[in-house]
Amino acid sequence: MQGAWSAAQRRLHWAMAGLVFVNFLLALVMVALPLSALFAKILTYQLHKSLGLLLIPLWVWRLWLLARRGRPAPFMLPGWQQGAARWGQGLLYALLITVPVLGFLSAAAAPVAVETVFFLILPIPHPFPPNQALYDVLRPLHQGAAWGLVVLAMGHGAVAIHHHRRGLPVLQGMWRGP
Numbered sequence: 526m527q528g529a530w531s532a533a534q535r536r537l538h539w540a541m542a543g544l545v546f547v548n549f550l551l552a553l554v555m556v557a558l559p560l561s562a563l564f565a566k567i568l569t570y571q572l573h574k575s576l577g578l579l580l581i582p583l584w585v586w587r588l589w590l591l592a593r594r595g596r597p598a599p600f601m602l603p604g605w606q607q608g609a610a611r612w613g614q615g616l617l618y619a620l621l622i623t624v625p626v627l628g629f630l631s632a633a634a635a636p637v638a639v640e641t642v643f644f645l646i647l648p649i650p651h652p653f654p655p656n657q658a659l660y661d662v663l664r665p666l667h668q669g670a671a672w673g674l675v676v677l678a679m680g681h682g683a684v685a686i687h688h689h690r691r692g693l694p695v696l697q698g699m700w701r702g703p
């Protein structure tokens with residue numbers, strides 16, 4: 526336990542939150558783009574995949590910082606609220622890695638083989654060839670997990686704003702630090 530979130534932990538928190546929301550909206554756009562806008566569609570897919578893959582090293586770095594520096598002592602809240610917060614944050618950490626991994630596996634299994642090129646610079650080899658049956662399982666899992674992540678993150682944010690309005694320095698602690 527430590528007194529406050531470090532600057533690196535705070536920046537990672539907001540950077541990853543931003544990445545998730547931007548990539549979620551990008552996914553809705555990329556799927557909605559018609560085939561007549563093929564170039565834009567391919568570019569948005571590659572950007573979606575690149576931003577999503579960026580989440581993986583950021584997640585590792587965040588868990589490493591958490592292990593090394595710990596986190597601030599929890600606020601004096603009723604036991605059930607502390608339990609709900611711990612479970613909610615644990616699920617957020619789990620989804621923050623599950624969503625991009627499922628996305629990458631969906632891209633690998635996609636029946637139309639499209640290479641994943643990280644920010645159009647670095648080709649990332651797929652772990653297996655196209656597989657329709659696998660894609661039919663992985664894609665809905667990726668989409669469902671992504672919706673779960675966004676809804677849970679919004680709930681997490683709403684609870685933080687609620688505590689902030691009650692005078693608890695929860696949001697301030699993650700925004701500006703001590």
Ligand code: HEM
Pocket residue numbers: 544545546548549552553556573574575576577578580624625626627628629630631632635641664667668671672
């Ligand atoms: C922040 C992380 C990510 C979020 C929030 C996210 C979100 C989503 C959502 C919501 C969809 C469904 C769109 C729809 O049908 O309405 C989707 C589809 C997809 N995503 Fe992601 N994704 C993420 C990361 C990734 C990564 C890392 C990859 C691959 C490297 C990826 C590849 C795909 C593919 C291939 C589809 C299916 C598109 C299609 O059916 O044509 N995603 N994503």
